[in-house]
Amino acid sequence: xxxxxxxxxxxxxxxxxxxxxxxxxxxxxxxxxxxxxxxxxxxxxxxxxxxxxxxxxxxxxxxxxxxxxxxxxxxxxxxxxxxxxxxxxxxxxxxxxxxxxxxxxxxxxxxxxxxxxxxxxxxxxxxxxxxxxxxxxxxxxxxxxxxxxxxxxxxxxxxxxxxxxxxxxxxxxxxxxxxxxxxxxxxxxxxxxxxxxxxxxxxxxxxxxxxxxxxxxxxxxxxxxxxxxxxxxxxxxxxxxxxxxxxxxxxxxxxxxxxxxxxxxxxxxxxxxxxxxxxxxxxxxxxxxxxxxxxxxxxxxxxxxxxxxxxxxxxxxxxxxxxxxxxxxxxxxxxxxxxxxxxxxxxxxxxxxxxxxxxxxxxxxxxxxxxxxxxxxxxxxxxxxxxxxxx
Amino acid sequence: xxxxxxxxxxxxxxxxxxxxxxxxxxxxxxxxxxxxxxxxxxxxxxxxxxxxxxxxxxxxxxxxxxxxxxxxxxxxxxxxxxxxxxxxxxxxxxxxxxxxxxxxxxxxxxxxxxxxxxxxxxxxxxxxxxxxxxxxxxxxxxxxxxxxxxxxxxxxxxxxxxxxxxxxxxxxxxxxxxxxxxxxxxxxxxxxxxxxxxxxxxxxxxxxxxxxxxxxxxxxxxxxxxxxxxxxxxxxxxxxxxxxxxxxxxxxxxxxxxxxxxxxxxxxxxxxxxxxxxxxxxxxxxxxxxxxxxxxxxxxxxxxxxxxxxxxxxxxxxxxxxxxxxxxxxxxxxxxxxxxxxxxxxxxxxxxxxxxxxxxxxxxxxxxxxxxxxxxxxxxxxxxxxxxxxx
Numbered sequence: 001x002x003x004x005x006x007x008x009x010x011x012x013x014x015x016x017x018x019x020x021x022x023x024x025x026x027x028x029x030x031x032x033x034x035x036x037x038x039x040x041x042x043x044x045x046x047x048x049x050x051x052x053x054x055x056x057x058x059x060x061x062x063x064x065x066x067x068x069x070x071x072x073x074x075x076x077x078x079x080x081x082x083x084x085x086x087x088x089x090x091x092x093x094x095x096x097x098x099x100x101x102x103x104x105x106x107x108x109x110x111x112x113x114x115x116x117x118x119x120x121x122x123x124x125x126x127x128x129x130x131x132x133x134x135x136x137x138x139x140x141x142x143x144x145x146x147x148x149x150x151x152x153x154x155x156x157x158x159x160x161x162x163x164x165x166x167x168x169x170x171x172x173x174x175x176x177x178x179x180x181x182x183x184x185x186x187x188x189x190x191x192x193x194x195x196x197x198x199x200x201x202x203x204x205x206x207x208x209x210x211x212x213x214x215x216x217x218x219x220x221x222x223x224x225x226x227x228x229x230x231x232x233x234x235x236x237x238x239x240x241x242x243x244x245x246x247x248x249x250x251x252x253x254x255x256x257x258x259x260x261x262x263x264x265x266x267x268x269x270x271x272x273x274x275x276x277x278x279x280x281x282x283x284x285x286x287x288x289x290x291x292x293x294x295x296x297x298x299x300x301x302x303x304x305x306x307x308x309x310x311x312x313x314x315x316x317x318x319x320x321x322x323x324x325x326x327x328x329x330x331x332x333x334x335x336x337x338x339x340x341x342x343x344x345x346x347x348x349x350x351x352x353x354x355x356x357x358x359x360x361x362x363x364x365x366x367x368x369x370x371x372x373x374x375x376x377x378x379x380x381x382x383x384x385x386x387x388x389x390x391x
Numbered sequence: 392x393x394x395x396x397x398x399x400x401x402x403x404x405x406x407x408x409x410x411x412x413x414x415x416x417x418x419x420x421x422x423x424x425x426x427x428x429x430x431x432x433x434x435x436x437x438x439x440x441x442x443x444x445x446x447x448x449x450x451x452x453x454x455x456x457x458x459x460x461x462x463x464x465x466x467x468x469x470x471x472x473x474x475x476x477x478x479x480x481x482x483x484x485x486x487x488x489x490x491x492x493x494x495x496x497x498x499x500x501x502x503x504x505x506x507x508x509x510x511x512x513x514x515x516x517x518x519x520x521x522x523x524x525x526x527x528x529x530x531x532x533x534x535x536x537x538x539x540x541x542x543x544x545x546x547x548x549x550x551x552x553x554x555x556x557x558x559x560x561x562x563x564x565x566x567x568x569x570x571x572x573x574x575x576x577x578x579x580x581x582x583x584x585x586x587x588x589x590x591x592x593x594x595x596x597x598x599x600x601x602x603x604x605x606x607x608x609x610x611x612x613x614x615x616x617x618x619x620x621x622x623x624x625x626x627x628x629x630x631x632x633x634x635x636x637x638x639x640x641x642x643x644x645x646x647x648x649x650x651x652x653x654x655x656x657x658x659x660x661x662x663x664x665x666x667x668x669x670x671x672x673x674x675x676x677x678x679x680x681x682x683x684x685x686x687x688x689x690x691x692x693x694x695x696x697x698x699x700x701x702x703x704x705x706x707x708x709x710x711x712x713x714x715x716x717x718x719x720x721x722x723x724x725x726x727x728x729x730x731x732x733x734x735x736x737x738x739x740x741x742x743x744x745x746x747x748x749x750x751x752x753x754x755x756x757x758x759x760x761x762x763x764x765x766x767x768x769x770x771x772x773x774x775x776x777x778x779x780x781x782x
Contacts, residue, residue, distance in 0.1 A: 001569075001634040003406025008399060014651065015394025178392075210631035213615045213639045220607035227603055240601035243392040247651070248604045256647065260405065260638070 001211055001260040008254045010147050011173040014247065016239075018175050019137050022052050022094065023059025029133055029172040031092025034063040035085055037105045038096040039071070043139060046183065052096055052137060064088045069097065072154045072161065072275055072282070073104040078118055081108035085132070095136045095171075098192075099143020099152075099282075102136050106151035106169045109134050121164040122153050128166030136174040140181055141246040142192030142283060144199055144253025146174035154276060160362070161276040176250065178242035186233050190340040191283025193229040196249045197222060198286040202265045203258035205297070205304060205371040215307070217257040222312045224248045226336060233340050264370035267293045270382055273359035278351055287342035288349050291334040292386035295327075300372040302326045308333075335391045346387040356383040392602055392651040399645045401538050402564040405638065407630075409566045410528050413443050413485065414450025420524055420563040422483025425454040426476055428496045429487040430462070434530060437574065443487055443528060455479045460488065463545045463552065463666055463673070464495035469509055472499035476523070486527045486562075489583075490534020490543075490673075493527050497542035497560045500525050512555040513544050519557030527565040531572055532637040533583030533674060535590055535644020537565035545667060551753070552667040567641065569633035577624050581731040582674025584620040587640045588613060589677040593656045594649035596688070596695060596762040606698070608648040613703045615639045617727060624731050655761035658684045661773055664750035669742055678733035679740050682725040683777035686718075691763040693717045699724075726782045737778040747774045 011029075013021060026034055034056060036049065043049050044067070056063050066081050084090070085108060095105035109131035111118030120126040128149075138146045145151065149169040154161045181189070204218040224244055231241040251257060267290045274285040298305050306322050309315035309329025313336075318324045334344055343349040357380075365379050374382070402420075404412060417425055425447060427440065434440050435458065447454050457472050475481070476499060486496035500522035502509030511517040519540075529537045536542065540560040545552045572580070595609040615635055622632040642648060658681045665676040689696050697713050700706035700720025704727075709716045725735055734740040748771075756770050765773070 001406075001631060001638070003409065004403075006403040006405065007401075009402075010398075011400075012395075012397040014397065015392075018394065210635065212618055213612070213635045213642065216611035216614050217608065217642070220611040221604070223607050224604045240392060243651070244601065244604045247392070251604065251608070251647070256642070260634070 002208060004259040006255065006259045007167050008147060008170065008256065010171045010254070012147070012176060012250065013173060014176045016177060016179055018177050019048065019051055019180070020055050022135070022137060022175060023055035023057070023061055025173045025175070026056065026061050026092055026094060026135060027059050029092070029135065031061060031133060031135070033088065033090050034061055034092045034094050035081065035088070035090045035108070036063050036065040036094050036096060037069065037081060037101055037108065038067045039069040039098070039101050042183070043096050048137070048139070048180065049096060052094070064090065069101045069104045071100050072279060073100040075119060075153055075155045077104055078107040078111060078153060082111040082118065085112045091132060093132055093134045095134060096139065098138065098140035099145040102134070102143065102145035102171070103151040103153060105134050105136070106131065106145070107153050110169070119155065122162040128164055128168055131168045133172045134169070136171045138174060138176050138180070138246070140184055140188065140192050141249035142195045144196065144249050146171060146176065147250040147254035159276045161272040176246050178239055178246045181242050181246065182237050182239065184236070186236065186341055188281070189232055189236070190229070190342050191281040192249070193225055193245060193340060194283040194287045194337060194342055196245070196252045197225050198267060198290055199252040200257060201290060202268060203261065203263045204308065205264045206261040207371060208261035211261045214257055214259060214261055219311045221248045221252050221257060226312065229340050262371070266370045266374055269363060269365070270379055273363045274349070274351055276362070277355060277359060278349070280349055280351070284343050284349055287337040288344060288346065288351070288386045288389070289382065291330055291337070291344070292389055293382050294330045294333070295385055296378065296382045297372040298323070298326050298330065305329055331391070334389065338391050344391060345389040351387070353384070353387045356380055356387070359383065393599060395650040397646065397650045398558050399538060399561065399647065401562045401645070403538070403567060403641065404564060405567045407568060407570055409568050410439065410442055410571070411446050413526070413528060413566060414446035414448070414452055416564045416566070417447065417452050417483055417485065417526060418450050420483070420526065422452060422524060422526070424479065424481050425452055425483045425485050426472065426479070426481045426499070427454050427456040427485050427487060428460065428472060428492055428499065429456070429458045430460040430489070430492050433574070434487050439528070439530070439571065440487060443485070455481065460492045460495045462491050463670060464491040466510060466544055466546045468495055469498040469502060469544060473502040473509065476503045482523060484523055484525045486525060487530065489529065489531035490536040493525070493534065493536040493562070494542040494544060496525050496527070497522065497536070498544050501560070510546065513553040519555055519559055522559045524563045525560070527562050529565060529567050529571070529637070531575055531579060531583050532640035533586045535587065535640050537562060537567065538641040538645035543663070550667045552663040567637050569630055569637045572633050572637060573628050573630065575627070577627065577732055579672070580623055580627070581620070581733050582672040583640070584616055584636060584731060585674040585678045585728060585733055587636070587643045588616050589658060589681050590643040591648060592681060593659060594652065594654045595699065596655045597652040598762060599652035602652045605648055605650060605652055610702045612639050612643050612648060617703065620731050657761045657765055660754060660756070661770055664754050665740070665742055667753070668746060668750060669740070671740055671742070675734050675740055678728040679735060679737065679742070679777045679780070680773065682721055682728070682735070683780055684773050685721045685724070686776055687769070687773045688763040689714070689717050689721065696720055722782070725780065729782050735782060736780040742778070744778045747771060747778070750774065
């Protein structure tokens with residue numbers, strides 16, 4: 001196990017009706033003027049935004065609002081948010097929505113207190129060091145941004161999708177009410193579930209040895225997702241399954257399952273070019289990329305894929321031919337994704353094989369990193385496997 | 392899953408040599424005058440206390456010290472600490488040691504800022520609401536106090552062992568260097584491992600249904616302990632196994648594995664009377680009590696014990712007679728405890744069957760609570776099973 005720091009100071013407020021406590025929570029965490037930041041119409045139509053504003057009013061906390069966050073949140077909205085915050089003297093950003101609203105809120109929170117261009121944090125020119133406090137009311141289990149110090153933003157010019165991260169971006173509080181996710185369409189639910197599993201796999205596939213505790217914690221989240229996801233696809237109103245998935249989504253990405261070990265994140269990087277280019281859902285892109293990546297790198301450590309196959313997907317271990325078990329595990333994962341309604345190849349996603357060179361060019365994987373470092377040729381091959389995958 | 396709040400704002404600083412950062416950590420977390428609080432001679436003899444003080448000196452943080460914390464920390468030492476802190480203007484308590492030093496530090500931290508008798512928090516007269524900040528340098532994986540808001544203190548007069556808990560008691564930072572645990576005798580190591588597993592079992596045996604994510608997280612910690620504990624008993628200097636156990640010990644008790652579900656804690660309460668009366672190690676008492684408690688309550692939910700047996704101890708499920716699987720799981724647990732050198736009955740612990748009525752009287756389990764609520768008669772029977780247990 002490698003040395004590490006783990007700091008997850010977010011207050012999680014979990015369960016039915018907890019969004020009504022948001023006014024008190026903002027006050028408790030030092031906010032006196034709030035930007036309520038959200039996405040499309042569903043949070044408005046469902047009455048959630050009104051309930052949140054009523055809670056702020058009841059606590060005597062003044063607020064302004066900025067809606068219209070795009071599913072792959074754009075830099076243009078971030079600039080708009082920064083301007084509003086500065087003009088209105090906002091000192092607390094409250095994101096209501098999923099990873100997009102939360103990531104956009106984090107970008108605004110950094111940008112308000114930064115003299116330069118906030119994009120510096122995403123282009124790697126500057127490291128996040130301070131930000132306004134952020135709180136969240138989560139409406140989809142997926143990105144894990146409610147408990148993480150991460151944020152991903154897309155630069156509209158050129159559709160460049162890039163991430164930034166730092167402990168200063170961890171939300172002060174996050175309200176997780178599973179009931180808010182019961183109205184999600186099955187496709188979005190499945191995209192979210194895929195993203196959660198991908199966050200774990202990015203940590204699971206490591207070259208660090210002797211990490212039993214985090215291996216087992218990873219598998220705990222994955223087994224939970226394998227059990228609970230089909231239940232919410234079959235019955236969107238299954239509160240209990242929604243609750244298990246929602247907490248699993250936080251655990252998957254606040255890094256408690258990833259400390260002290262090397263991590264991969266190549267699948268995320270490879271996927272970002274897909275959703276950057278086609279504006280598809282991140283989870284759907286991951287469903288296409290991640291099993292393809294697994295197939296491509298499997299021989300780097302067959303036994304680790306056997307561990308996944310047996311512990312997560314219940315495959316029998318083939319002791320004479322471990323590679324068969326590893327393949328069976330990857331196949332089980334892809335079949336699982338298909339069963340919950342995810343695309344598994346380019347055609348189903350709406351991507352085009354002829355765009356692969358352009359995506360590889362934008363990704364620019366010159367300095368490979370992760371479980372098995374990948375160069376441009378490797379990434380091309382992963383895209384090619386993904387393009388034609390079947391179950 | 393039940394509604395819950397989860398707030399674990401401790402900064403964990405994990406790995407080799409990290410205790411040398413303690414001065415900087417105290418400053419970062421607002422301390423300007425420190426009480427270094429520790430137990431017996433080993434932390435002094437090993438040079439750890441000197442390294443900690445050198446780190447404080449290097450950071451320019453003045454400090455006073457109070458050693459001699461008893462393995463079952465006593466109220467008398469807490470009063471002494473409170474007096475020193477008030478006299479010396481201490482604003483940060485740094486515990487160096489295991490659960491005893493940390494629990495004692497938490498009691499002092501509450502007591503310093505409380506006008507009444509600190510024992511009020513342990514007798515149930517007052518709820519912990521504020522405390523001086525506490526930091527820790529952990530030297531044994533066991534109590535989980537490095538990440539929890541809990542503290543257990545023994546009142547010397549009458550040897551009454553009682554607990555207090557609140558988020559204000561969660562340490563600001565905890566330094567976890569697994570190498571510091573390599574010098575522990577096998578018996579203490581095994582006692583710690585037993586305590587870690589017990590912290591999980593107290594959460595695992597619940598009447599709340601539909602808690603797959605926390606069930607799986609519990610099992611992740613338990614499987615890790617089953618794998619890693621025999622390795623450190625066989626080779627005390629196995630850093631990697633020590634590291635896995637040390638992080639498992641934190642995860643076991645900061646409540647990430649126990650949120651949103653009813654918990655038990657009867658075994659802990661029943662054990663406290665043992666270590667209160669005989670001054671034995673808490674973990675050793677748990678090794679005697681917990682399997683006995685399992686046998687006594689098994690029929691309350693046979694399938695839950697089957698889940699433990701199959702997922703944690705790898706027992707084969709007997710579908711014709713599930714109770715046999717449940718019994719096999721409990722037997723496997725007791726055999727495991729025996730294999731790591733733990734006592735499994737009163738004789739091996741040094742307890743006396745004739746003292747059972749006195750322990751039951753002191754425990755006063757009038758209002759049963761937990762997985763299966765127990766009255767005085769039930770508790771008597773658990774002690775009786777424990778008294779005569781064999782493998």
